[in-house]
Amino acid sequence: MSELEPKPDRRKFGFRVVRAFLITAAYAVFWLIIWSLTSMLLARFPQYQTFFSVLAGGLLFFAFAIALAEGTIYKYILKIIRAFFLMAYLTYATNGGVLTISFENLALTVEFVPLLALMIVINLLEVARVLLQTIEFAAQSPKD
Structure with a gap:
């Protein structure tokens, strides 16, 4: 590494990961509330659990990745x-x-x-x- 190149700041990256994790946790709580409110109403719909979990999982992944890439x-x-x-x-x-x-x-x-x-x-x-x-x-x- 030359003197002109910035050194990687592990502490800054750690804070970014923690921030992304906290944002994703907040979204996860939101999706859990939505799940608890709608699961009883749509219990007879056979694919509801699969569709909901894939949608929530995908959006949680994107929430974490977008917050990390800020x-x-x-x-x-x-x-x-x-x-x-x-x-x-x-x-x-x-x-x-x-x-x-x-x-x-x-x-x-x-x-x-x-x-x-x-x-x-x-x-x-x-x-x-x-x-x-x-x-x-x-x-x-x-x-x-």
């Missing part, structure tokens, strides 16, 4: 990947916006394609917003 270009890349993950997973989990719930002798089909399209448009707007933030971040001069 102040870098990777933060914006992870936000874009998160938006595409949400679009793809919501489309997959809802079977393209048509949800069928089967009870003992009754099948209920709910079609909410317009709502799914709205969620996809919101995520596409999020991608556009993050791209603009990325351009702004890249255009800023590095701090001395």
Whole structure:
């Protein structure tokens, strides 16, 4: 290492990891509350637990990674990947916006394609917003 290169600061990185962990823990408490409120209502929906746990786990991963990458270009890349993950997973989990719930002798089909399209448009707007933030971040001069 030459004298001009900055030395890695382990203490600063440790604080970033702890901060990311605390943010993720707060999100986990939120998802646990959502789970406890909705699990009884949707207990008859057979794939609910799997869909919910994959969605919550994915979003918790992105919360940790984005908080850890704060102040870098990777933060914006992870936000874009998160938006595409949400679009793809919501489309997959809802079977393209048509949800069928089967009870003992009754099948209920709910079609909410317009709502799914709205969620996809919101995520596409999020991608556009993050791209603009990325351009702004890249255009800023590095701090001395």
